[in-house]
Amino acid sequence: MRWLSVAVTLSFCLALAAWANDKSSKQGAASAARPVDGEQVYKSNCTRCHNTPPTLTERQTKVVVRHMRVRANIPADQADAALQYLSETARRD
C-alpha cells in the first residue's frame, strides 16, 4: 500500500503542476507566446520513432496527430504546430 500511496500522491502532484502550468501559460500567453515551429516538432517527435508516414487526408491527419499527442506525450501547442505543418502536405479530400 505504501507504493500505491506514493504513486497516487505523485500522480496528483503532477496533475496539479500541469494544471497550474496551463493556467499560468494562459495568463501570460499574450506576452510570452512564441510560435512553435511545426516542422521542428515533427522532426523531433515523429520521425525519431518511424519513417515518414504516408500522405493522409487533412481529416485523417488531425486524428493521427491527436493519437500521437497521447502516444508520444506532445503538449497541445506543439501538436497544433505539427498539425499545421502536416496539413500543408495533406491531401485535400
Add this chain to the structure above:
Amino acid sequence: MKPRFLSVLILLLFLGRISTAQSAADAPAAQNQGTSDSTRHFEGVPMITGGIALNASFEPHENNMNPVVAPIFLIPLGRRALIESEVEVESDITYSHREYLPVTLTKSVEYAQLDFFASKYLTIVAGRYATPFNIYKERFDARWIRNLSAAPLIFPLGDSSGNGGQLRGAIPLSSSAQFSYAAYFSAQTTNVSASSARQSGLRTALFFPGARIEAGFSFNRLLGENRFNRFGTDFTWNVRGLPLDIRSEALFSKVVGNGYWIEGAYRFSSSRFPRWLRRSQAVIRGEQYFHPSEGVPADFEAPEVDTTRLLGGWNYWITDSVRAQVAYGRQFAIDNNHNIWTVGISYRFVK
C-alpha cells in the same frame, strides 16, 4: 475476437462518425467567434491504421513463423476526446525437432482507451492501456516500427497492458527541455484477451527536442499475488546531422532479473549513396540478461540462464509502407551458444 467486443467497436465507430459530423457543423460557428485554437475546428474522421507482419526465425532444432495482424482503431469524440484501440492477432507456427508443434493463435487487446485532453499538458486516460514502463512498448513495439523483428530479451519482463486509469502529458520546462510523465493504476482482470495485473507505477522523462535526446525513468509495483518492484531506464538519441538512431533500455528487479539492450540504426539516406541503397538501414543490437538466483515467476517469459545476444540486421523499404528485414545474431548462454537468423516483412496501412 469476441462478437461483443466487435459490436462495441462498430458502435463506437458509428458514434465517432456522428460526433465528428457534429464538430464539422460547429466549426463555422467557432470561426465566426474568432477562435484560433485548432481544436475548435476539429473535423477528424474515424479511421483504421496499423500493421501486418510476417516474421520467421531459424535457430538450431527450431524454426518459427509468426504472422501478426495489428489494426488500430481511432475514433475522435468531439473537440477534447479520442477513443483508440489496438487489437493484436498473432499466430505461432513452430517446427521443432523434426515435428510441427500445435499452432497457436493469440488474440489480445493491447489497448482500448478513452483519452480526454483535460488541458494543454494533461491527458486523462481511462480503459485498457499499454503500460508505460520504459519506452519500447509504447513507441517501438509496432512491427512496422521496430528495427529488428526480435524483441529485446528484457521486453517480456516489463510488457503488459493495464485496465484502469492513467494521467499523462508533457510540460515544457524551457525552449530546450520538456518534462513528460505518465502515472497509472490498474486493477486485476482475468479475461483471456484483456487480462491485467493489479499494479501501479509511473514513467517520467526529460526530452531535449533540439538535441533529440530523451532519457526516461520508470517504476512499477505489482500489487497482486506477486508483489514486487521493477525499475527501468530508457534513453533514445537521434543524432542531429546523421541519420543515426540510438535506443537503449535497462530493467532492474530482484524478482524477474536485470538486463539491458542498446541498439544503433543507421539509414543510408545520404545522396552520396547509390539510389537503391538509400532505402536501406543497418541495425546492430547488443543485450544482456541476468537471471535472478531464485528463478522467475511463471507469469514472466525470460531466458532460464544469464544470456548475452548480439544481433545485426538490414532493413529495406520496398515502398514507404512495406519493409523487408533480415537479421543474423548469436546468443551466448551456458551450454547453449547458437546462431539466430530472422527474416520478415511488414506493411503499414491507413484506411
